[in-house]
Amino acid sequence: MSMIRDLRAVVRPSRVSLRKDSAPYETPCERARATAVVDCAVYRDGRRVATEGPLTPQEAMRLVRRDGGFVWIGLHEPSEDEFAGVAREFGLHPLAVEDAVRAHQRPKLERYDDSLFTVFKTVHYVEHDRLTSSSEVVATGEVMCFTGRDFFITVRHGGQGSLRALRHRLQDNPELLAKGPSAVLHAIADHVVDGYIAVADAVQDDIDEVETEVFSPGRKGTPRGTDAGRIYQLKREVLEFKRAVAPLLRPMQLLSERPMRLIDPEIQKYFRDVADHVARVQEQVMGFDELLNSILQANLAQASVAQNEDMRKITSWAAIIAVPTMVCGVYGMNFDHMPELHWRYGYPMVLTIIVGICLGIHRTLKRNGWL
DSSP, X not given: OHHHHHHHHHHGGGOOOTTTSOOOOOOHHHHTOSSSEEXXXXXXXXXXXXXXXXXXXXXXXXXXXXXXXXXXXXXXXXXXXXXXXXXXXXXXXXXXXXXXXXXXXXXXXXXXXXXXXXXXXXXXXXXXXXXXXXXXXXXXXXXXXXXXXXXXXXXXXXXXXXOHHHHHHHHTOHHHHXXXXXXXXXXXXXXXXXXXXXXXXXXXXXXXXXXXXXXXXXXXXXXXXXXXXXXXXXXXXXXXXXXXXXXGHHHHHHHHHSOOTTSOHHHHTTHHHHHHHHXXXXXHHHHHHHHHHHHHHHXXXXXXXXXHHXXXXXXXXXXXXXXXXXXXXXXXXXXXXXSSSSOTTHXXXXXXXXXXXXXXXXXXXXXXXOO
């Protein structure tokens, strides 16, 4: 039970409402570094080994080989040349190295010799005052993880998804960090999936807003509808969200069900909790997609109904105008007390009949809902 509390204490604080606090970003000075290495540290018995200055990956690995422990290296958007030395030092597979450098990978789990390569899609909710047909709702990044017996390497792409706060929380739990690289892998997986849950809640608010606008009453109690472009844009953003979530379910299930040498048995069971959360978010996102389809169809149907109502009104007024047109067409414009020539009250009688028929038609059409 203490292990459960430790795991949740490390990861759960990162679950916050995205409408109140956006994801952390690296500071400008960190982004301007000449090297892609954000942090490099050696951990022994769950505690960070103190050093006189920043370590290079090669120096950190020498300390691990000499005194034990494991090294955790964090990189941000490294180039091929910057990552080549790290890849050689830790014996990373060329295919995994290529994926880590080029990015734009789908979430996956692959095993290469003595290391695991895991890809996570990070998702960040983009704040906006009002949803438009060009609004960006979700922004995605990537975190690639190399898990070995005595090393853990993270490669981040994108502005969001910083792991600095997570590293600090893990360092405050030496009992958990003593489990080695697999504990770090679990913490990152849970951190990323908790971000999915927060984004899903924020996207739900946007969908509720659009749904309310589509079905809220407009003029004369009829639904007023909304811009179809806004619904379509939100659907595109949900599709991007789904591409980040759906492929991750199978890797998390493998980590929780299949015994692996690089995953501590005590840590492995907690991947089941992560898999459950991924499944929940996946179902929620699939529901978003279906709901938006229904909203879009309803909006298009409302547009068709509005057009039909306009056509009925035009037709109704054309029917009313047809009566005087027909009567006047019969008698022409040469009046001399018509009809039947020289009737003293013929002209006012005809006008009275025309007005009476038009009012009768108008009343009938009004009662039937055409006007």
